[in-house]
Amino acid sequence: MSDNKRIIALGFEGSANKLAIGVVTLDGEILSNLRHTYITPPGTGFLPRETAIHHKEHILSMVENALKEANITKDDVDCLCYTKGPGMGACLHVVAVVARTLAQLWKKPLIPVNHCIGHIEMGRVVCKADNPIVLYVSGGNTQVIAYSMGKYRIFGETIDIAVGNCLDRFARLINLSNDPSPGYNIEQLARKKNEDGSDLKYIELPYVVKGMDVSFSGILSWLEKFGLEMLKKGECTAEDLCFSLQETIFAMLVEITERAMAHCNSNDVLIVGGVGCNERLQQMMQQMVSERTGGILHAMDDRYCIDNGCMIAYAGILHFNAIAKEHECSVTQRYRTDEVDVIWRTNPQQ
Template identity: 65%
Template sequence: MDQQGDKQGAERPKPITVIGFEGSANKLGVGIIRDGEVLSNPRHTYITPPGQGFLPRDTAKHHQAHILDVLQQALDIAKVKPQDIDCVAYTKGPGMGAPLVSTAVVARTVAQLWNKPLLGVNHCIGHIEMGRRVTGAVNPVVLYVSGGNTQVIAYQLKRYRIFGETIDIAVGNCLDRFARVLKISNDPSPGYNIEQMAKKGEKLIDLPYGVKGMDVSFSGILSYIEDAAQTLLDSRQATPEDLCFSLQETVFAMLVEITERAMAHCGSEEVLIVGGVGCNERLQEMMGIMAAERGAKVFATDERYCIDNGAMIAQAGWEMFRTGHTTALEDSWCTQRFRTDEVEVTWRDD
């Protein structure tokens, strides 16, 4: 019996530990995953004054200033040493050029210093795989909503297929830019603060509704409410809370509509919301109402994982690494444009 037990123990595969570096926008994160378990996931956010966005150059300087501290935090919290790491994953794109490069340089350096394989990860797939791992969603239609991306996605034939997307700006960018008009604080994020103000809104202002088939458009809505905001406020026809409420209700209704259409097409009974805007409780509530009417279920995560973080890059890297993916040093570049459906999904069964 002892010999049999020893033999079974010897055949048990060694756990795979992956460290992930994320820095595609203003969130800098380093996360460590071991076979699906989050060992650590520290993050540092670049926050600008109210009314201002974040420029690539300044965001890159923030990442450069904090990356080594965040890396050390990740190792300390996880209680792992460099020799325990099996693979170093980093965000290859999409994202802002200078922040992406700043973070990737550190990942490349660490991989060479530690003599570990390197792996470039698609940012969106990081969100999806982290969402699937945390929520237990099996084969959901995915609504990916963030400051830089808005897509409705479903898996089929080794790809995450894009069923619909924004044709101009992302929904998160729309909300962030309106927050600048009202001089809403960027701490902890403009989207979060709009959400809190929207909860106090009472009057629904009629805004343009930009659904075009399976795609959405937010630039016209943003231009309209930017132009109308001051007049409505000065004439006391609306409060800032009313404007936040109206914008949220309109853009979220658009997102729910195209998600439901994708679910109907795919015959799906699951929807997974990922990305920074996915933290919004009102969006989750509206999606839940639609899903309940279809006999479907909504999956979402909290701010630990829906907001950009290193663990999601580590999780996607873990999935890729265990199925044979690595990135040669000469191919470890970054790109601001990296389509979700460009990646072959070798780790999922059809």
């Protein structure tokens, strides 16, 4: 691509309950970053059909507002980028159809983006992280990742449910609000002190690390069977359970991340994904990283950790700049991180 013109991408994200539109440039400048979340009542999750309807109702106005906030028109946009997967099928289809329609109307190239790669590349550009070990933690994914030989390789992952899904489902068990998110509300309860000022009680939960992989479904089952019973009997509080859950699952994530760092001879860690906003996870990871010589922890706040359109736009524009051609439009609910050819990185330091 020519260096004489500022290259701009419009990104569409809607793989789960967050609909997001973002506008970015090739050099990583954020021109607009809009997000609208579908929030359900306490004790409930979000279903594909209702979530897709939410996306359909808001997406066009969000595109209009994103362009307005970025102070550009459709003529300034060089490519449109959308989430191909992974995600909820109905939601992915709504966003893909709108992106494809606008691309045809505006006569712009359309770039499919892997959701996980979007998180990674957004983290790299925002945090200026060259070649870190990546901990990707969200509602639908839990992976430890490192770049090698043209792909993002998965060194460890969950063998059942994702860490964010575990937190969300526990929040439903104790009837926590989904506003702004279940995980955020668990984090707030886990920070509290007892009425007498003492620390919350740590309750030992199943700790399941299998080599480089982790498992969270057994922890959730234990909480449902024994934790709720302890809560009813007054043997613990909801705050105790939230605190214990966070301490346990985050320790598991820190363990496998450190093991990947040792394997790859890397001291830097980048945390991405919605759960990456959790300050307790960041604190625990920082403690581990700081004990390694010269280690750096790269972490972001909710603007870029939580699903956003900018991450899709930026990963897409990197791909567009590398090949400058249009792709077919399709979606897939299962689209693994290590399936993507990372053609914009020619060496480990890029």
